[in-house]
Amino acid sequence: MLEIENLRAGYAKTTVVDDVTITFEAGTVTALLGRNGVGKTTLLRAMFGLCDRQSGRMSIDGVELPAGRAEVPARHGMTLLPDDRGVFATLTIEENLRLATRRGYHPPVDVKELFPLLVERAEQPAGQLSGGQKQQVGIARAILAGQRFIAIDELSQGLQPSLAQATLEALRVVASTGVGVLFVEQSPRYPLAYADRIIGMVKGRLVLDRSADELRTDPAAVTELLVVS
Template sequence: MTLELTDVTSGYGHADVLRDIRLRVEEGQVVALLGRNGMGKTTLLRTIACQVTAKSGTVALDGTAYTRSARIARAGLAFVPDDRGVFPTLTVEENLRLSARRGYSPPIDVAEVFPVIRERARVKAGDLSGGQKQQLALARAMVHGSRMILIDEFSQGLQPSLVHAVLEAARALASAGITTLFVDQSPDLPLDHSDRILGMEKGAIVLDEPAERLRSDPQRLGNLLVVS
């Protein structure tokens, strides 16, 4: 699934957060979105998911423009917000069953990637730790049959070993044509596991480079993430 934003401006009320964003993400790519807090990363993901309405410009998947969250979700886009969005009164097993698309076999075994799936299967999601909820939310997106997954604050609450495992899972999904766009605060693992790195500053994309190119010049990312 290909994502394309054309001249997108969005925000909240009269305040614009994003200004004239142009962005294209190809099918099967793993793309990291980096930047300091307050630069517009979450608003960008919410705009792509049509949870924040673009004031101007278009958000398109495979050439079709969308303006409503329910329609873009049906088209194959899954959004994992920073509050994880799990159903707290349902068990881990029930959350997964509710999310799974009938007849769909994901290209990865989510129970192998996320220990919480087996270890806490009958525990209510509301009783999980923050990191466990993150595992469940990511697993739900991966069994849903989505063709594009957006993840806000990707590594928040995850142990380093799990961060690595999830990024490896994203690469496996990419080989099946599933696109992942994720927000993170640290550039280290994204550089090793992503195809592209996007950098945001003051509501604009100021960096869009292949990750391989930035590995030889990590200072460019460091400058983007330094708090002035």
């Protein structure tokens, strides 16, 4: 269980995320929605010690996660796939996967079965891949490393719909073993279909937190969140 209390975060003196309190339960798939620039990426970066945490606290399973220490979430089995896809461009696909593999942890899905590209181009440098292919490598790395919590920014970017759907089905299998999953999207399509819970941000604050089951019968609550006023 990942707990965030009264989090304020941003860059230098600029606050982007303002007073966020939320708990991510183990084994739950959560989708984070919001328009561009509302603070979604900054929230993820703050969770993983990659931007300034101005106030607030975080803990996983009761263990405090100090601010500005990106290695600590990783040590506790948390992993983030950023929107730049987070691959090592000069390393081969196989080397990227090997670096991400957590000793003693065996995910419940086979990433090479999920993404055949990982076998077909195993010896190709990741920097030579297209954006969607890098996304596949990045998601595979996240699954291999995320023993307790996986966060993926802009999950479907560059992926054809069938591959995005297969990825989300795989992440649900991963979550069924107790791993918390959080993914960011700008469209309600995949969150409504695959998430257990949907949260939404406006101007750095959480303004929506409901089960996906509820929102499937009230989709206007999601679309209003995404409409530019």
